[in-house]
Amino acid sequence: MTSTHRPPRPTLPHRPAAGGHRSSPPGPASFGDHLRTWRQQRHLSQLELADEADISTRHVSFMETGRTNPSREMVLRLCERLAIPLRERNALLVAAGYAPMYRERALDDPALAAARKAVELVLKGHEPCPAIALDRCWNIVATNRAAQALLTNHVSPELLEGSVNVFRLSLHSKGLAPHIANLAQWRAHLFERLRQQIQATADPVLIALQAELLEYPTPEESSPLVLDGELLGVVMPFCFQSARGTLSFISTTTIFGTPVDVTLQELAVESFFPADEFTAQVLREIAAAPI
Numbered sequence: 001m002t003s004t005h006r007p008p009r010p011t012l013p014h015r016p017a018a019g020g021h022r023s024s025p026p027g028p029a030s031f032g033d034h035l036r037t038w039r040q041q042r043h044l045s046q047l048e049l050a051d052e053a054d055i056s057t058r059h060v061s062f063m064e065t066g067r068t069n070p071s072r073e074m075v076l077r078l079c080e081r082l083a084i085p086l087r088e089r090n091a092l093l094v095a096a097g098y099a100p101m102y103r104e105r106a107l108d109d110p111a112l113a114a115a116r117k118a119v120e121l122v123l124k125g126h127e128p129c130p131a132i133a134l135d136r137c138w139n140i141v142a143t144n145r146a147a148q149a150l151l152t153n154h155v156s157p158e159l160l161e162g163s164v165n166v167f168r169l170s171l172h173s174k175g176l177a178p179h180i181a182n183l184a185q186w187r188a189h190l191f192e193r194l195r196q197q198i199q200a201t202a203d204p205v206l207i208a209l210q211a212e213l214l215e216y217p218t219p220e221e222s223s224p225l226v227l228d229g230e231l232l233g234v235v236m237p238f239c240f241q242s243a244r245g246t247l248s249f250i251s252t253t254t255i256f257g258t259p260v261d262v263t264l265q266e267l268a269v270e271s272f273f274p275a276d277e278f279t280a281q282v283l284r285e286i287a288a289a290p291i
Helices: 031-041 046-053 057-065 072-081 086-095 110-125 145-154 166-171 183-201 204-214 277-288
Strands: 131-134 140-143 238-242 245-255 268-274
Touching: 031 057, 031 086, 046 057, 046 072, 072 086, 110 131, 110 140, 110 268, 131 145, 140 145, 145 277, 166 183, 166 204, 183 204, 245 277, 268 277
Parallel strands: none
Antiparallel strands: 131 140, 131 268, 238 245, 245 268
């Protein structure tokens, strides 16, 4: 967005923990409860998990019932075989009586300065197209100028207070929902992404978010919009009705993964690209407007 004024750098404010207005259901208390929950979440029998971890079925059974307390190495091996996210691996370690292994720090922690700079470069480099950085619960931790303009101009201020959730912004009647031309299609896409994440993480905060979103009004079904050159199952259009006309976007998600840090493993950047020349031209014009 070119002007005589220098565009503001993307900000990375510290956000409170995600969760919305609903309380999270309590999680399993003991290591055995944790292990059983994750085994069932992965649709594995005790025999199948035993084979994966190269231990006996009896050992798995004894750990789940609390008759055997696993070693720290065994906890980590089971977490690896079950593909458990780092945050939940810490929970299993603590439940088994060991110290957490993976650090979790606020993104504004001095130790994460390099990572924060990388996020700023990605967001800034994507202009004039919108891009947002998100935490594990789809709360916004940073945006570039293009995304800020989209949200500020089309979303009720009350939805931009506190911890701002992008799913809530997209589907709430006071958010972007009235402006999304293919709302039914986009809603189904978001719910599928949320379902897959819940399946992978069993995160109670995401489960509560899903329940909240299901209470929002259901839009009328519409014919799916297909973009020129679209590959079904790969590209999902996001068609937005603006004052300048309908803008068409496709999006990608970038993950900043690391095997030793919870914060960075859960950080993602959602980048939107123009799906047609009209949208690209409008974005260039918005970028050239004075701040």
